[in-house]
Amino acid sequence: MPKTNPSSGFEETSDYSTLEVARRLGMAVRSVQLMVDRGELEAWKTPGGHRRIAxxxxDAWLSRRGVPATEAQNVQQPLVRSLSRRPRLLLIEDSVHYQNLIAMLLGQQFPELEVHMAADGIVGLAMYGQLQPEFLLVDILLPGIDGATLITSLRSQPQFAGSRLIVITSLDAAQREPYAFALQDVPVVHKPRLVMDLPVLLREQLSMEAKA
Structure with a gap:
């Protein structure tokens, strides 16, 4: 729980507002608030009632996930995509089996892609903000926040317009109904057909990206 006064020893001038953390991590403000509520970030309140995050x-949260603090500081800067680098694909998937399977497929059929992975929704949001990938593969059932909530959060960010999204899920059409609010007009791959359908969809996405 956030601390209710600055007696913890944190200096207000060295800490962040919730909005500043959201910009630094490339997340929605609500996602940062959830991280504070879960105790993942340490926070306190000023006498005026404003939340400050240590x-x-x-920095410790970023370090635990292998992200250099100096790299994350550049998240809020507009990204100019370099023509010299490979297109980036971010996979947000908690199953090691499917991480390995998708990595194998991508390595065999799409060697031109630079592939990154996140195993839960919160880390996925942070990595999206840092990487600004051209392609995004998202599972629906994720720890942290579910894929539909993650997609909704990303859509609130202007830079998301530059990414192409594919959802991958073990849920059948009926089981996906509660998440329909986030899946409209999004291509969905049912995991039992992943090997057959994902390469086809991704080639279509690559073709559209090349024409953009």
Whole structure:
């Protein structure tokens, strides 16, 4: 739970507002608030009731996930995609089996892609903000936040317009109904058909990206 006063020893001038953390991590403000509520980030409140988040806890959160703090500081800067680098694909999937299967497929059929992975929704949001990938593969059932909530959060960010999204899921059409609010007009791959359908969809996406 966030601390209710600055007696913890944090100096307000060295800490962040919730909005500043959201910009630094490339997340929605609500996602940062959830991280504070879960105790993933350490926070306190000023006498005026404004929440401040300890800079050290943000740096520690990034460090635990292998992200250099200096790299994350550039998230809020507009990204100019370099023509010299390979297109980036971010896979957000918690199953090691499907991580390995998709990595194998991509390595065999799409060697031109630079592939990155996240195993839960919160980390996926942070990595999206840092990487600004051209392609995004998202599972629906994820720890942290579910894929539909993650997609909704990403859509609130202007840079998401530059990414192409494919959803991968073990849920059948009926089981996906509660998540329909986020899946409209999004291509969905049912995991039992992943090997057959994902390469076809991804080639279509690559073709559209090349023409854009």
């Amino acid at each position: 800079r050290s806890s943000v």
